[in-house]
Amino acid sequence: MLNTSNYAENNRVQLCGTVISEPEYSHEVYEESFYTFMLDTPRLSETSDKIKITVSEKFLAGGGFEVGDRVRIDGQFRSYNNFSNVGNRLILTVFVKSIDVIQDEEFEENINSIYLNGYICKQPVYRTTPFGREIADVLIAVNRSYNKSDYIPCIAWGRNAKFAESLKVGDNIIVRGRVQSREYQKKISEDEIETKTAYEVSVSRLEVAEKIFFEENIQHF
Secondary structure: OOOOOOOOHHHEEEEEEEOOOOEEEEEEEEEEEEEEEEEEEEOOOOEEEEEEEEEEEHOHHHHHOOOOOOOOOEEEEEEEOOOOOOOOOOEEEEEEEEEEEOOOOHHHOOOOOEEEEEEEEEEEEEEEOOOOOEEEEEEEEEOOOOOOEEEEEEEEEHHHHEEEEEEOEEEEEEEEEEEEEEEEEOOOOOOOOEEHHHEEEEEEEEEEEEOOOOOOOOOOO
């Protein structure tokens, strides 16, 4: 079992995909600028996920990468509150630790994996679809340095969903899966419906790491 104080190991993402948008300025932290762009990552089903990526300016120096380039990314799935009042309340993005432009012969299809070690911070919601498929929504808090946490929504299916139904707030769990995007429609008014995009982890494996009390330093968003 990994020590959850080892923040670099608590949250690991690996992606291969195609850059589909120009980097746009996002914010600055300690005089370091960060940019966001969209990455298209293929699925086995011949569809793809469009994932928001956050990258430091240091990775853009010397030309960096261009729209259409295929890249391999190692990073973390992070969340932060959206204070603009536009779009989703919680913004989710893959934060780049390393990024490399790769040639076509090096491109590995369907490389999209995530490992999380965190804590249940909201009682999982279990339900079945009209077709009888089992689904559970699980929100976990993953510790980060400087007393911060990332709040990651996960969706489990089948046996994983049934197992998630038994979990309680404060349970320390390990999640393995993939980062995915999902479009949904939100009713704005009686006459207006807006199409929005949600980002989440599609769970392939779920297990309890350690049953402990929910840490006091994790604050609900």
